[in-house]
Amino acid sequence: MKNVLLICSKEMRSYFASPIAYAVLGLFAFLFGGLVFYPTVKELSQFAIQAQMQGQPMNLNDQVIRPLLGFASTISLFVLPLITMRLFAEEKRSGTMELLLTSPVRDIEIILGKWIGAMLLYMSMLAMSMLNIMFLFFWGKPDWKPVLVAYLGLILQGGCLLAIGAFISSLTRSQIVAGGATFFVCLILWLLSWFTAFSSSLATQVINYLSIVTHFENFGKGVIDLKDVIFYLSLIFFALFITSRSMESLRWRS
């Protein structure tokens, strides 16, 4: 456990000592705040008028926060590769992997440390969107519990993608390749959720179930479904497990 924390804090330091953390945070703040939050809030007044004409108070949760966090989930798909691309690729390229692998540390401690480090950066990225959401709490009275559930969903979904990204990064020495491949995987996942939206054959149902994005939908609605939680947790476990296999094969293949 001590080693996990040690490697995790080292990862955090590397993120913030390099431009990556700032690029990730800045990009997310710009995309979420500038392209999503601002236009939505601008239309908020119109929503409010419409809602009053229909004679019922506007539901901030359903009409504003839910789509907003849905966008946050989509945006994070495209920012995550930036976080994971260097995790293992950079250590392999610069030879520092040799330091980690010849120190009295278990492989799994290295992997967990790196993954948790990436999670912390991802969570600080999500925290920036919380700033925006906080404004809505000043203006209206949205229910805070569904918001919390949606954030839990975002964290779980991000955890999956970060674990997959970590695995991809452990396969190569090049950050560019790792980032590109992870981006590709995220893109496919995003597109899958689009394709499957318009058909309901058995095949699409299977694909739909496997798509990381669709499992977020329930969380977005404020519903914690055990099925989704188990899906995410088992995927995280699986991805981290194959990462450890990949690290071991590093020793055999050298």
Added chain:
Amino acid sequence: MIKVEGLTKRYARTIAVDNISFEVDKGQIVGFLGPNGAGKTTTMRVLTCFLPPTSGTANVAGFDVLEHPLEVKRRIGYLPETPPLYPEMEVDEYLNFAGKLKGIPTSTIKARIDDVTQKCALGDVRKKLIGKLSKGYRQRVGIAQAIIHNPDVLILDEPTSGLDPKQIIEIRTLLKALAGDHTIILSTHILSEVEHSCERVIIISQGKLAAIDSVANLTNRLRGSEAVALEVESAQGQPAEGDVQMRLEQVPGVSRVVAKTPRDGRLVFEVESLQGRHIRGDLARTVVQAGWNLNELRSVGLSLEEIFLQLTAAEQKDSKQDDQKSGQKKVAEGEKKS
């Protein structure tokens, strides 16, 4: 302290290390010598649990590298060929990370950093970013990282490469100071390096063990012999090259005569003496007494590196001849049987 038995490491197609066995006692400095690609790094990586051996065993401080890798890693300090440094960290910060990674408790880590920075003369750069340091300093940070947890065994892969002569001498003194408490294996392809800092030498070439000897013996063996370049005039094929070579080989004290490509009307030979024999006078006398014109006779200063190369090359040749001989034997045996 280190015991390697029948170690073999095979990559997909190539055998990097082929059936190597050796032992290193506690407190010794051992040089691992061989041309590039001989399998030095692979052997070291097996000892540090970075690579598992294909077959054979390696034992460090009583622990097997496959069965108790964590115990082995705790007792080993390793400096890979490229020092494993994080350019975005300060020297102190890096040593703190490396130290904790190797299990030094927080209470003593500061004292350890003070100690190793002082030993490796890093006092001036402790607050500098590693990325901004020169190659020599980086190498020393790498060594500091390897000794920070006071390991029983220190494994250094080409510790002096890329350093200037003054720094090389400093590293040598450092290594000598570390020996005794630590068992040190260092690899290099520079012979004089070994001569200066090691007690014993393990020479490997093409993955095979070529020699294990004390440095004194090895240098005597290599230094004692003399090499002479000799040129004899030859007009219209007289004297014939074979005649001259035969006559030269008969001179007492000569171990080897190599005929070089003749230059218009001049035969060129390279003659090597046995250990401790002076042959130039005898050579000159032999040529003149045979009635040939001696054009040139000059001592060739073979560098240690060249001798070493010859040594490893010769052993390869020997093994090939052995193979052929045994092949012929088998053929002969086969004939007998039939």
